[in-house]
Amino acid sequence: MTDCLFCKIVSGDVPAKIVRETGRVVAFRDINPQAPTHVLVIPRDHHPNAGALAAADAGLLGEVMTEAHQVAVDEGVADSGYRVVFNTGSGAGQTVFHVHAHVLGGRGLNWPPG
Template sequence: MAQEPRREDGGEPQDDCLFCKIVAGQIPATLVRETDTVVAFRDINPQAPTHILVIPKLHYPDAASLAAAEPGVLADVLREAGEVAGEEKLDSYRIVFNTGSGAGQTVFHAHAHLLGGRGLQWPPG
């Protein structure tokens, strides 16, 4: 299991970060949207018919650290998730941020999961 990053890791690309490598174009991904601040791509292990990751181009280990340092970029992530949901013609969807390995976070680069295309039960498992 990946070691969780220190809170001060943030802003700059990290050599060992999968998502930083996707942002840099070093690792291919199925992009669905890109702006100056955000990249959205299809999850390689989808948990719903539509499962898209929306990530900031800046590296922050989780949503809380991104919000503290770059609240406008976090707003961009949420706005673009909504735009992608519209493009995917989702009537209802869920946006999830996992923080910490105990919550299921495996890549320690802030990212939102956009899930839709099937019924999503509450509470989530």
């Protein structure tokens, strides 16, 4: 999609601090981090939200989760604990409508969030 910020990051038209990438997934640092570790993991293909991705390609959703875990390992938060969050829809706080997983860690993450 030509007007999608994350599609522009995937294409290289918008810079991002990439921390991991595969043939189908890209992970980059959030520009407004909410925790010491805050990385977004996205599929290269455009899907508007987690539900749409699950319906279209459950295997790709699995790859996003696999990469989210690997980000946690690489960032050193896998053993102490981390959170993976998909905001789906504007009512849940989704502001970029290209599915993305937030990997958060590096500090205590109280429940419930927000």
